[in-house]
Amino acid sequence: MKTVILSDFWMHKTVEKRPTRDGYGEALLELGAANPDVVVLTADLAESTRALPFGQKYPDRFMECGVAEQNMMGVAAGLALVGKIPFVSSYAVFSPGRNWDQLRVSVCYSKANVKIAGAHTGVSVGPDGATHQALEDMAITRVIPGLVVIAPCDAEETRKCTLAAAAYEGPVYFRFAREKTPIMTVKETPFEIGKANICREGSDVTLIACGPLLHAALMAAETLAAKGIEAEVINCHTLKPLDVKTIVRSIKKTHCAVTVEEHQTTGGLFGAVAEALARTYPVPIEPIGMQDTFGESGDPDALLVKYGMTTKDVVRQAIKLIKRK
Amino acid sequence: MKKTIKQMELTANLIREDIIKMLVRAGSGHSAGPLGMADVFTAVYFGGVADVNPKRRRDPNRDRVVLSNAHICPVLYATLARRGYFPLAELKTLRQMGTRLQGHSNNHFDIGIETSGGPLGQGISQAVGMALAARINARRITHNVKPGRASSFKLQASKFHTWCLMSDGELDEGQTWEAFMLAGKNDLRELTVILDRNNIQIDGRTEDVMPLEDLAAKFKAFNWFVIEVDGHNIRQVLDAMKQAKARAANPTVILCHTIPGKGVDFMENKFEWHGKPPTRDEARIALHELRTLGGKIKSEHE
Numbered sequence: 001m002k003t004v005i006l007s008d009f010w011m012h013k014t015v016e017k018r019p020t021r022d023g024y025g026e027a028l029l030e031l032g033a034a035n036p037d038v039v040v041l042t043a044d045l046a047e048s049t050r051a052l053p054f055g056q057k058y059p060d061r062f063m064e065c066g067v068a069e070q071n072m073m074g075v076a077a078g079l080a081l082v083g084k085i086p087f088v089s090s091y092a093v094f095s096p097g098r099n100w101d102q103l104r105v106s107v108c109y110s111k112a113n114v115k116i117a118g119a120h121t122g123v124s125v126g127p128d129g130a131t132h133q134a135l136e137d138m139a140i141t142r143v144i145p146g147l148v149v150i151a152p153c154d155a156e157e158t159r160k161c162t163l164a165a166a167a168y169e170g171p172v173y174f175r176f177a178r179e180k181t182p183i184m185t186v187k188e189t190p191f192e193i194g195k196a197n198i199c200r201e202g203s204d205v206t207l208i209a210c211g212p213l214l215h216a217a218l219m220a221a222e223t224l225a226a227k228g229i230e231a232e233v234i235n236c237h238t239l240k241p242l243d244v245k246t247i248v249r250s251i252k253k254t255h256c257a258v259t260v261e262e263h264q265t266t267g268g269l270f271g272a273v274a275e276a277l278a279r280t281y282p283v284p285i286e287p288i289g290m291q292d293t294f295g296e297s298g299d300p301d302a303l304l305v306k307y308g309m310t311t312k313d314v315v316r317q318a319i320k321l322i323k324r325k
Numbered sequence: 326m327k328k329t330i331k332q333m334e335l336t337a338n339l340i341r342e343d344i345i346k347m348l349v350r351a352g353s354g355h356s357a358g359p360l361g362m363a364d365v366f367t368a369v370y371f372g373g374v375a376d377v378n379p380k381r382r383r384d385p386n387r388d389r390v391v392l393s394n395a396h397i398c399p400v401l402y403a404t405l406a407r408r409g410y411f412p413l414a415e416l417k418t419l420r421q422m423g424t425r426l427q428g429h430s431n432n433h434f435d436i437g438i439e440t441s442g443g444p445l446g447q448g449i450s451q452a453v454g455m456a457l458a459a460r461i462n463a464r465r466i467t468h469n470v471k472p473g474r475a476s477s478f479k480l481q482a483s484k485f486h487t488w489c490l491m492s493d494g495e496l497d498e499g500q501t502w503e504a505f506m507l508a509g510k511n512d513l514r515e516l517t518v519i520l521d522r523n524n525i526q527i528d529g530r531t532e533d534v535m536p537l538e539d540l541a542a543k544f545k546a547f548n549w550f551v552i553e554v555d556g557h558n559i560r561q562v563l564d565a566m567k568q569a570k571a572r573a574a575n576p577t578v579i580l581c582h583t584i585p586g587k588g589v590d591f592m593e594n595k596f597e598w599h600g601k602p603p604t605r606d607e608a609r610i611a612l613h614e615l616r617t618l619g620g621k622i623k624s625e626h627e
Contacts, residue, residue: 039461060464063457063507071450071503078454081432081440083385084461086454101444102500106451110432110441 004197004235010184010215011222017180020212021119023158024176025050028087030159031166032058035085038166041076042089043069049089049119069094073102073114080112085166092118092134092175096141107171108144115165116141121151121175122211122262123290123307124300133295134175139267141173142240148193149240150174151210151261151269154183157237160191168193177262179300181212196243198250202230205318206250209260210236210269213288213309217260220314231318239269244276251277256321257285260314262304265289284324286317327373331622333559336407337367338619341588343403343416345611348602351420354428357585357598358492359400361523361556365490365581366404368562369519374570375488379409382437386484389439389455393448393491394521396600398430401438410437446498449518452489453504456516456576459485486570489518494526497535502547508576509548517569518549518578521556523585525596544578556581588615 009015031038032054039061046052046064055062065072069090076086088095096103096116107114121134141149148170152158158176165172172193190197199214200221209217214235221231232250236243251257257277261269270287277283288309295303304310328336340363348354369375369390376388392401399419406413411425418424425434429443439455442448462484495501508516528534537543541551550572554561562581569577585599586592589611592603603611 061461065507066503066510068500068503068506070446070500071453071507074447074450074500074504075454075457075507077440078391078451078456079458080454081451082389082455082458082462084458102447102450105441105444106447110451 005188007186015182018155020158020176021050023155027159027162028054038085040087043072051089069099073099074106076114077106077112080114087115089117091120092137116173118175120178123295123303125178126300129297130294135290148172153214156185182215194238194241196246197235200233202232203253204229206232206254206257208234208236213260216311219311223315239272242272258317260288286321328371333367334622337363340403342615344399347419349608355396358397361583361585361587362400364557368559370404370408372563374566388485389487391448391452391489394495395429395442402426405437445495446500449504452487456487459515487516492521505547512574513576514572516576522580523583525585550575550577553580556583
């Protein structure tokens with residue numbers, strides 16, 4: 001087992017920060033140039049989902065659907081059934097939130113090769129409040145047969161994830177955050193759908209994270225190391241198909257795990273890991289994430305503190321967990 | 326394979342008999358809608374206007390036929406079988422374990438079905454997507470052949486036309502109007518909706534459950550071209566399809582006024598027959614009636 005390359009600066013205060021959605025916008029431009037079958041749809045959220053530059057450069061392959069997410073998902077399915085590779089761009093609360101039935105039947109049951117990009121996930125969406133903070137999107141997508149679910153950790157990984165989604169034959173859902181978050185990975189960091197990355201090795205506890213909160217997990221591992229606890233950190237960017245092999249190999253060393261996600265702790269990463277380990281190698285697991293509650297308006301960082309999704313929370317949970325082993 | 330109008334009327338009648346036999350065997354399914362649309366389906370698959378052919382079922386340039394109100398799939402299955410997409414004998418497997426003829430039609434098998442449907446309102450969006458894809462393809466062809474004349478792309482004929490069959494009750498779904506708006510915005514002449522205006526839905530008459538009139542005016546307001554026909558007059562349906570396919574602007578909707586349960590006296594215009602199959606005894610009466618009707622068509626022809 002080898003750890004993957006990370007940025008030299010990921011734990012520095014001066015680490016570069018960018019919103020993960022920026023990586024989506026960049027990848028769409030790359031895809032637009034490389035593949036004439038790539039088309040992009042949005043529902044009146046072109047700028048904020050970063051679909052706009054593609055739309056300006058490739059207007060013939062850009063579909064502004066208006067505030068109509070259900071139709072947008074179905075139109076994407078139709079485009080895919082004729083051989084296009086559509087990227088559906090909206091906020092995750094609307095897509096796949098509002099158009100879940102269309103995702104289930106028009107896309108997944110119809111075997112349509114559609115890519116769904118869900119922006120504005122997690123409480124860190126901030127001031128817009130609970131209605132616009134997607135915290136259930138991974139749960140509702142993970143249960144649909146044949147749908148891949150990915151939560152990339154930073155802008156660079158989102159770029160790679162978008163390119164990988166285009167190359168993958170079949171429906172893919174991936175989510176981004178709104179705020180600027182630390183860039184942890186570099187160009188050379190590998191990204192493969194369904195292949196979790198070991199970011200740090202350790203033998204006392206496994207921290208399994210997805211999305212920008214991977215940073216909190218990595219920082220927690222540093223703090224734990226200072227206390228003599230060696231944490232292994234896994235970037236589990238793909239929730240489905242879950243890389244059970246990598247997770248179990250780590251658990252066999254550490255015998256316990258903390259999952260870290262900006263999502264409800266039911267049905268998301270914690271759910272996926274718990275389901276997998278219950279069937280293969282049951283050990284104590286504790287979640288970091290939303291505890292069956294809605295978010296609220298506020299400063300993104302303050303919200304992460306209030307709802308217990310910071311480095312400190314990961315450290316506390318890990319220490320508590322090790323005692324249960 | 327092109328048939329005369331009279332031959333098509335006979336085929337439609339055989340399709341009605343197939344529908345009754347399938348439903349009674351399956352013991353569940355919808356009766357009124359499939360019977361009411363038998364003439365329209367015959368026109369679509371045998372009339373020579375829609376470019377569909379079982380021998381070219383995987384041709385990327387085939388016309389796309391999308392059934393949005395997929396609960397009337399018995400009529401689709403019977404028509405596809407009669408057209409040679411799969412053996413007629415398979416019709417008796419409707420709704421049974423392991424069948425390719427699922428309770429609501431899907432595109433998992435190579436039998437000429439383009440999409441999976443069931444939840445109402447979804448097929449029309451898929452059809453809009455297909456028509457938009459046809460337009461993108463047409464543009465690309467123009468760009469490739471005459472790179473200096475990109476502005477002429479609108480004159481380039483798209484390679485295929487998309488026909489979406491849907492129902493009036495389905496229009497209660499907000500999604501359908503989202504789709505109509507997008508098609509209207511894009512002047513999507515690559516798309517034609519063939520709408521079954523049979524005035525019934527599960528809970529009653531459409532105008533009681535959720536009024537739709539003035540339906541033609543609604544479509545016109547959405548930038549659609551509207552043609553109204555008698556959905557049991559195959560010549561009228563085909564003429565409307567030809568007109569729709571030839572248009573240089575606007576998506577077209579063909580409002581087909583049909584009689585739900587058409588051809589079986591005790592089912593005609595009864596919303597109670599929307600969602601149930603006939604019993605064995607009822608099927609015997611229905612088949613007798615349809616066979617007598619078939620005989621009449623033949624004698625007129627001779």
